[in-house]
Amino acid sequence: MGQNKTGRKRSAGLLIPLGGLLLILxxxxxxxxxxxxxxxxxxxxxxxxxxxxxxxVKSTTSAFWKSVFSGANAAGTEYNLTLTIEGxxxxxxxxxxNEQIARAVENGAEVIVFxxxxxxxxxxxxxxxxSQGVKIVVIDSDVNSSQVSSRISTDNYRAxxxxxxxxxxxxxxxxxxxxxxxxxxxxxxxxxxxxxRDALRGDHRVxxxxxxxxxxxxxxxxxxxxxxxxxxxxxxVIATFNEWTSLGVGYAIQELSLAEETMVVAxxxxxxxxxxxxxxxxxxxxxxxxxxxxxxxxxxAYNLINNLPLESSQVDTATTVITRENMFEEECQKVLxxxx
Amino acid sequence: xxxxxLKQKISLSAVMTWAVTVLVLTVLLSMLLFFIRxxxxxxxxxxxxxxxxxxxxxxxxxxxxxxxxxxxxxxxxRHIGRQEEARNEFxxxxxxxxxxxxxxxxxxxxxxxxxCWSDGLKQKAKLRENLSYMETPEKxxxxxxxxxxxSLFEEYYPWVVTVSGNMRGQRGQELQVSMxxxxxxxxxxxxxxxxxxxxxxxxQDTEGNLVYHPQQQLIYSGLKEExxxxxxxxxxxxxxxxxIYTIRTLENCNWRIVGVSYVDELITNRVERMVRICLVxxxxxxxxxxxxxxxxxxxxxxxxxxxxxxMGEFEKNAENFRFVQVEGTGEISALSDSFGHMVVRIxxxxxxxxxxxxxxxxxxxNALQAQINPHFLYNTLDSIAWMCEEGRNEEAxxxxxxxxxxxxxxxxxxxxxxxxxxxxxxxRSYLKIQNYRYKNQFTYHFDVEEGCLPxxxxxxxxxxIIENAIYHGIDRMVDEGxxxxxxxxxxxxxxxxxxxxxxxxxxxxCREILHREAGDRTGIGIKNVNDRxxxxxxxxxxxxxxxxxxxxxxxxxxxxxxxxxxYGTK
Numbered sequence: 001m002g003q004n005k006t007g008r009k010r011s012a013g014l015l016i017p018l019g020g021l022l023l024i025l026x027x028x029x030x031x032x033x034x035x036x037x038x039x040x041x042x043x044x045x046x047x048x049x050x051x052x053x054x055x056x057v058k059s060t061t062s063a064f065w066k067s068v069f070s071g072a073n074a075a076g077t078e079y080n081l082t083l084t085i086e087g088x089x090x091x092x093x094x095x096x097x098n099e100q101i102a103r104a105v106e107n108g109a110e111v112i113v114f115x116x117x118x119x120x121x122x123x124x125x126x127x128x129x130x131s132q133g134v135k136i137v138v139i140d141s142d143v144n145s146s147q148v149s150s151r152i153s154t155d156n157y158r159a160x161x162x163x164x165x166x167x168x169x170x171x172x173x174x175x176x177x178x179x180x181x182x183x184x185x186x187x188x189x190x191x192x193x194x195x196x197r198d199a200l201r202g203d204h205r206v207x208x209x210x211x212x213x214x215x216x217x218x219x220x221x222x223x224x225x226x227x228x229x230x231x232x233x234x235x236x237v238i239a240t241f242n243e244w245t246s247l248g249v250g251y252a253i254q255e256l257s258l259a260e261e262t263m264v265v266a267x268x269x270x271x272x273x274x275x276x277x278x279x280x281x282x283x284x285x286x287x288x289x290x291x292x293x294x295x296x297x298x299x300x301a302y303n304l305i306n307n308l309p310l311e312s313s314q315v316d317t318a319t320t321v322i323t324r325e326n327m328f329e330e331e332c333q334k335v336l337x338x339x340x
Numbered sequence: 341x342x343x344x345x346l347k348q349k350i351s352l353s354a355v356m357t358w359a360v361t362v363l364v365l366t367v368l369l370s371m372l373l374f375f376i377r378x379x380x381x382x383x384x385x386x387x388x389x390x391x392x393x394x395x396x397x398x399x400x401x402x403x404x405x406x407x408x409x410x411x412x413x414x415x416x417x418r419h420i421g422r423q424e425e426a427r428n429e430f431x432x433x434x435x436x437x438x439x440x441x442x443x444x445x446x447x448x449x450x451x452x453x454x455x456c457w458s459d460g461l462k463q464k465a466k467l468r469e470n471l472s473y474m475e476t477p478e479k480x481x482x483x484x485x486x487x488x489x490x491s492l493f494e495e496y497y498p499w500v501v502t503v504s505g506n507m508r509g510q511r512g513q514e515l516q517v518s519m520x521x522x523x524x525x526x527x528x529x530x531x532x533x534x535x536x537x538x539x540x541x542x543x544q545d546t547e548g549n550l551v552y553h554p555q556q557q558l559i560y561s562g563l564k565e566e567x568x569x570x571x572x573x574x575x576x577x578x579x580x581x582x583x584i585y586t587i588r589t590l591e592n593c594n595w596r597i598v599g600v601s602y603v604d605e606l607i608t609n610r611v612e613r614m615v616r617i618c619l620v621x622x623x624x625x626x627x628x629x630x631x632x633x634x635x636x637x638x639x640x641x642x643x644x645x646x647x648x649x650x651m652g653e654f655e656k657n658a659e660n661f662r663f664v665q666v667e668g669t670g671e672i673s674a675l676s677d678s679f680g681h682m683v684v685r686i687x688x689x690x691x692x693x694x695x696x697x698x699x700x701x702x703x704x705x706n707a708l709q710a711q712i713n714p715h716f717l718y719n720t721l722d723s724i725a726w727m728c729e730e731g732r733n734e735e736a737x738x739x740x741x742x743x744x745x746x747x748x749x750x751x752x753x754x755x756x757x758x759x760x761x762x763x764x765x766x767x768r769s770y771l772k773i774q775n776y777r778y779k780n781q782f783t784y785h786f787d788v789e790e791g792c793l794p795x796x797x798x799x800x801x802x803x804x805i806i807e808n809a810i811y812h813g814i815d816r817m818v819d820e821g822x823x824x825x826x827x828x829x830x831x832x833x834x835x836x837x838x839x840x841x842x843x844x845x846x847x848x849x850c851r852e853i854l855h856r857e858a859g860d861r862t863g864i865g866i867k868n869v870n871d872r873x874x875x876x877x878x879x880x881x882x883x884x885x886x887x888x889x890x891x892x893x894x895x896x897x898x899x900x901x902x903x904x905x906x907y908g909t910k
């Protein structure tokens with residue numbers, strides 16, 4: 001009994017200062033917490049270092065991409081991200097793109113928002129980036145990689161179909177179609193063409209006379225178109241699938257003064273192609289929503305960084321068919337002309 | 341068992357801890373609720389006020405801006421009627437200065453485009469559609485169209501609003517004049533306006549068309565949508581779930597400013613923080629309460645328990661209890677001190693009482709011993725004298741010898757316990773003397789087991805009983821009396837029996853004789869014998885008297901088997 005008592009006393013003698021110390025620590029911590037909270041301003045959790053998102057795209061010059069950038073910047077500002085925007089000088093230069101991807105990974109990008117020049121040739125670089133833990137979001141143009149977290153683009157096949165519908169709206173009895181597409185290796189151009197061809201197939205009025213692939217520049221597509229028209233003067237419908245080739249086709253038509261005779265269904269909008277739509281060189285524009293692509297791409301990157309759930313791994317942005325008749329309707333104005 | 345009961349009882353410190361905790365909890369919670377309500381109200385009110393102030397400021401700025409538009413129109417109206425050259429000159433400098441004015445156009449009453457001035461822009465050869473023309477506005481004052489794309493120029497499609505008004509031309513004819521303005525200036529300003537953390541404001545016209553929204557392009561791209569609700573609301577501030585809409589219509593045109601701010605983020609943030617603070621406070625208070633409880637138990641409950649335990653022990657074993665001081669608060673120390681003093685005092689008193697009792701017995705005995713002597717001595721000496729007179733010298737000598745033995749044993753001072761042998765000698769001497777005195781009225785017989793002789797016996801045990809047998813039993817008898825004294829060794833006691841065949845006693849007398857103090861005539865009373873045996877040997881021993889009237893009396897005396905030298909140990 002006596003021993004027991006002294007034992008208890010000894011342990012108590014050790015416990016009391018320890019417990020006291022612990023309590024005092026709790027006290028100090030609590031009071032500090034309270035004072036810190038009372039002093040602290042309303043600002044949220046305090047800004048930690050910004051997350052870095054790299055946007056690597058096909059081109060940096062076209063109105064389409066500028067609109068993408070403005071959407072991306074809007075989201076970057078909204079979500080407080082560091083955003084870099086890069087792209088090769090021409091839309092065939094997948095090598096530069098691969099370098100840009102590698103550099104973005106080196107610089108510590110957490111997410112790469114990517115638009116592929118070449119569906120196949122960019123795949124390895126993207127896989128390499130993904131293996132470093134970088135997440136990949138694809139906008140506009142797809143890449144052959146299984147590491148892509150989300151794809152945000154126009155439903156290209158459907159956009160091709162819409163172009164076909166615009167063609168079929170023509171009152172002409174016989175539609176002799178020429179196709180001016182850009183780089184064969186670019187996924188979205190091929191998808192659009194496939195949608196376009198599939199939608200025309202089976203219509204007795206339609207005959208696809210020729211299809212050419214040109215470089216994605218105004219000059220090359222203009223030359224290609226003029227040559228195609230020279231070879232096949234019977235062509236009365238031309239379909240083309242991006243902004244630069246649209247301009248090239250428009251210029252070719254202008255130069256050949258075929259605005260009245262030839263129906264042109266083109267893609268994307270800029271002030272020149274809108275002017276051509278008004279003056280008749282171009283008859284319909286399939287207008288995508290580049291601003292949304294940029295915005296949603298970066299928003300998706302933000303969600304990935306913060307482990308927020310993604311709505312889906314495939315987001316289709318809207319596509320609108322603009323014709324001369326509806327181009328100044330209110331809704332079409334909003335689609336056609338960016339607000340700056 | 342006892343411990344279990346103690347555990348079930350609520351300890352003082354636990355009560356203390358709980359009381360403080362519950363008290364603080366209730367106070368804190370009610371305060372918290374109260375504060376949150378107050379806070380919520382005041383924050384809502386503040387948010388409303390902030391929103392209103394922000395919107396009023398925007399209204400002022402935008403009003404300046406639209407006022408500026410009105411001034412420009414005013415200026416145009418002053419110059420539109422001038423000569424061709426002067427008019428062109430005016431417009432050139434006007435458009436140079438006002439870089440936000442894209443074009444000024446004039447129309448006749450049928451809506452035909454008459455003139456178009458712009459800052460060096462190439463007008464389209466063929467106008468497909470002119471968005472700058474408006475049906476003549478019915479309203480007086482400034483009329484501003486909803487935003488549209490400028491459609492007059494080649495490769496230039498900015499978003500503009502058109503301000504139009506009716507003016508008089510050079511020849512006094514009615515003209516409708518439209519001025520297309522890029523509202524980037526005001527847009528920049530509106531972008532900068534923030535209400536609260538995420539609040540913003542936007543401009544719409546009275547028909548609900550969006551004029552400018554900080555996220556205009558997001559809305560145009562279909563990525564965002566502004567709730568349609570403010571469109572139908574009149575000026576004022578509205579709280580809708582957690583959104584505050586503040587709406588003001590400009591005085592000089594058909595624009596309205598809508599401020600949108602979120603109460604939720606403000607309140608929930610702050611309330612959350614309040615709750616967090618309160619939780620931490622509560623935690624601190626809990627710790628404090630526990631600390632206080634422990635302290636309390638340390639200072640009060642624990643020593644109190646110790647005291648209680650000490651008292652319990654004292655209650656059980658008062659004689660051998662040793663009190664250890666209990667440390668604690670002043671009150672506890674005082675209590676402990678008092679209890680310590682009390683214990684000492686009680687123990688002293690107990691010792692004193694016992695000592696006094698022993699002393700009392702001793703003095704009593706001594707007194708009685710002293711008391712019997714004179715009577716007995718007187719009678720005996722009388723007998724001896726009488727013997728001498730009669731010349732029965734031998735008998736007288738025997739008598740004197742017996743008397744001497746009797747006294748030697750009686751007087752053996754300091755020895756309260758004597759061997760049975762001596763006690764028997766004492767009894768024999770006494771009986772011899774009495775037998776002479778009573779002239780052989782009775783006979784007596786001793787029957788003693790040899791083995792009993794060394795055992796100790798309290799002195800003068802047999803004599804008073806024999807005396808009683810003679811005086812009360814045999815003295816009054818006509819027949820010859822007989823006294824038998826037998827001493828037997830039983831299992832663990834010595835049993836002495838004194839039997840007479842005298843007149844005997846009633847039951848009451850038997851009982852009384854054990855409780856009555858000795859009278860004058862009798863010597864040491866039977867009660868005294870009994871008491872002494874009990875004092876020396878314990879309650880288990882003593883006298884047992886059985887008597888029957890006219891038959892005789894039997895007194896049994898039981899004492900333990902104690903030999904010389906053993907006494908103290910038992």
